[in-house]
Amino acid sequence: MKLVRETSPYIRKKANVARMMIDVLIALLPVVVFAIIQNGMKAVSVILISLFSMVFFELLCTMITKWPEGMKIKELFSKEGFKKLYAKYTINNILAPAISGIIYAMILPAGTNWYVVLVGSAVGMIIGKMLFGGLGSNIFNPAAVGRVFVGICFGSQLVYPGVDVFTGGTPLGMLSEGLLNINNAISSYSILDLFLGKVPGSMGEVSALLILVGAGYLFARRSADFRPCVSMIGSFAVITLVVSIVAANSTVFASIKPLQLFGYELLSGGLLFGAVYMVTDPVTSPTTKIGRIIYGVVVGSLTALIRYAGAYPEGVAFSILIANMFVPVIDHFLLGNKNKYNWKHAVGIVGSLGVLCLILGATVSRKTDENYNLVKSELFKNYSGLQSEIATQAPSNNLLTKKVIAKSNSGKQIGYVYEAVYSYDNPYGGTDKYTAIIGVNTENKLAGIKITNVKHSSWDEAGSIVEQYVNDKYHSGMTKDDVSKVDLTGGATGSAAFIQKMVLAAIGDASSNPVPNENKEADIIKSIYSSYDASQSDISQGIVEGVQTVIEAKDSDGNTLGYVYKVSGRHEYGSLVLMVAIDKEGKLVTVELVKNGQTAGTGPMIKDLVDKEYTSGLGLSDLDGINAASGATMGSDLVKDLVKAAFEEHNGGAQ
């Protein structure tokens, strides 16, 4: 027997790192199982590739860094050499990359290409973790590093299945187009769907319910700290509430119910997944209670910033990476902190959240104006190229609450847009309220109508029925007489009459303000084809993939001049809508940018590229010779793809 040298304390708690990591894996289990059930083999392959590659890369790096000095490679295959290395390889060298691997897989869409998964896990594990010194030394979350890397490099390949590729990916993608889309988004996926996970999206992020189950397990076992998770969700919720209220209070979008938008933003995207499984990663968090709360607030606010003010619909992984950089700073300023909260921390957090709310509130109210333009172009969809300037006039009729002049890009007036509200005291109690946006063109014909809100005191389905009715009965080009004779029996009879009154009020108001004669001919198609006759009914609808509208341009004799294709597309950071005009010979006439949904930096480059490179007379074969604008490669490629799509449609459909 020997007495051994030890130092106090001599007894230890049972809990160890491996237990915490196994707990995280268990907490991930429901999410993983759900992802496999929902996506089948596509999910299994992504999970397995990511899991095994992360574990393998950690093994590889451990072998390199812990290689016994002077040992030859062939010694590895002898028993002693293997043992030497094996002694330095612990269970944590498997569990930690396994967690990273599964989290990384869960934030990818199912069916992602195998090499995309592989490249991301290599970058996440080697650059994001092992180069920093392995477990405990990495400052960035490896899974987030991998995800952001593939997001940037293979953005176009990360497609979310199950939805029309061109209208966007996830529910959040729809909202990023404009908060107004909340109605579309909600009609596609209800809040309950979001909660249960019946929506497209990254594999693990869709089911809020299962994520909360995992969170319950993790926090009950104390294997993760609930503080950063709660503070992240909390700060995001505060900002979202302010943004929702601002958006809902804008007169144009009476349709947004703040709580609905609030719930939608909170449940969609990777917010909950990130809050439960990624922000709680102890290695990349500060080490004090208050530090972890601050860290959560930073992640939550960055996510809100990216969602509401950025071009990218989803920002949790980015936010986590950025906040990871603040962790050493947070720790530094909390040196000597007694691990207790004080009022200074509270004031700091509340104050900075307040400032952020102000900034975002202003951004959103500006964005709602942009959204208004979006509706305008929607209403005048045969005439595109609306400019952003809105001149407001006082409407004459009291049904009309707002009136703006719609102008084309060339500055010519192409009509009016009205917001109309009809309130009605329902005899059975309560007040019904109908809100619509109505476009009237320069010839005092209806350009379009969009019902933005229906509030019915007793009839929940009123909104969808009315919307359906309006889509059926009202169409572009209706005159005042057509509207007076519209069939009032298709929908709810009362509602139908109210809508008719609103449309008549709008047309009436437009007729009383005749547009100056010289503006009448203005529109973009005419600017392309000088002999184009706008009075012809010239729309041949042909919605195909990528090509939304085909417009046949004719001269006054009815001879075809050419075709204009409206094409839209998106990549991960933004969207584009183009009008591509192609003449009878199959040569390009011109390309007009209808919607430049690029980032602030690349947007002007894309406009420049379109103006300079896509000139008249180009053929399909010439397109490959156009070089991408440096710095805006993804946008440039998208332009090229869209123009090609127009050519393909032209070659396939028009000949």
Added chain:
Amino acid sequence: MIAKTRNIADLRGLSKALPFLRYVDPEYVYLPVTNARCATAEVYVKPGDKVKVAQVIGKRNGGFFEQNIHSTVSGEVVGIVKKFHRSGKLVDFIQIKNDFQDTNFETVRERTPEEIAALTREDMCQIVKDCALVGLGGSSFPTYIKFQTTDPIHTICINAIECEPYLSADYSLVMEFTHRVVTGITYALQAFKAEKAIIAIKKKYTDLEEVLTAVINRHGLKNIEVVKVGNYYPQGWEIEMIKSALGVKVPSGVLPSKLGIMNFNVSTIVGLYKAIRYNMPVVKRNFTMTGDGIKFPQNIRVRVGTSLQELVKVCDGYVDDSDKVFILGGPMMGANLLRDDAVISKTVTSAIILNHKPLVEEPCVRCASCVYSCPVGLQPVQIMNATKNKDVDTLKKLNIKSCIECGLCTYSCTSKIQLMNIIRQGKRLVK
């Protein structure tokens, strides 16, 4: 576990319920000439001298105080031998052969209640100094210095919490010598003219509460109160105890006596009783011998100066031939011995023998269990990083000096890192 760790393994079951073993007559006793607080000493006896119980046989000199060395048995001085002190150092010990007569030295006499009632704080201070009473909870702080305070004291706080795992020596002491505890408290109340005294015990020790309340009631003492505090560690740390028992927060660096509170360990109070009543220094004490490395763990009443090896034999020896960790004191803060060739001094509360289980240190994952658990509110993980970088400024910013070395950071570490050791290194850097 990312949470505050306060409840730690109890492990008292090994010894607590067992009857008390008396082993008060060893053949030889060994008395340390110097100790951790006193570096030099004079010895008044030579080999062959006859000594009696409580006879002064030497004097230790500390930096600012001196301390008598009393014989704890009657018998014959054998000589000076080298043995291990409880601090783990090899020091000189006076070896005395026991004649089993237990004859007391002439200074030992029983004071009458009238005599005792006439004693002032200064008188008691002198008695305590002559009897060389020190803090028996393990601090070995000379008790007479506490008696020298001029701060007005309103509350006497008796620490009977014994918060470290495995230990039940104080528990058994209170159970057996309740009368001495309560009488000792009345002496302390008299000395400091305090209004009241409290005895802090653990919530779960209801039997202690019963026995203390019974004795207090029998004496008709209205100003002594039994206060039950939490079962967690380090509840016995005086700042934590005062906070739980009295609701008073003592700022770090301030002596509780400045706030009118005087603390004594329950064994010290029994020592005080002996000193005041009989003018008798501490010659026996309660001692816990426990751990999974010893065959028969139990509480023993021992003579101060007994060799540990003998006590190991009393407990039937070690369980097997595997490596053992030998601890004097509690398993959280006690000292480690590399040889069992040590001696029970009056401040040794326990010996714990554990089977050695080597642990592998994993890299720190910054889970911050240590930060959440630290009772002082330090950040052990940051102290570790700063110590590794030899960053003295940061260490000062982290208040490393206020660490009480309770060991909770190491105990709770999920990566099994010996943080306590690193913090000790850090403390040396800051010095």
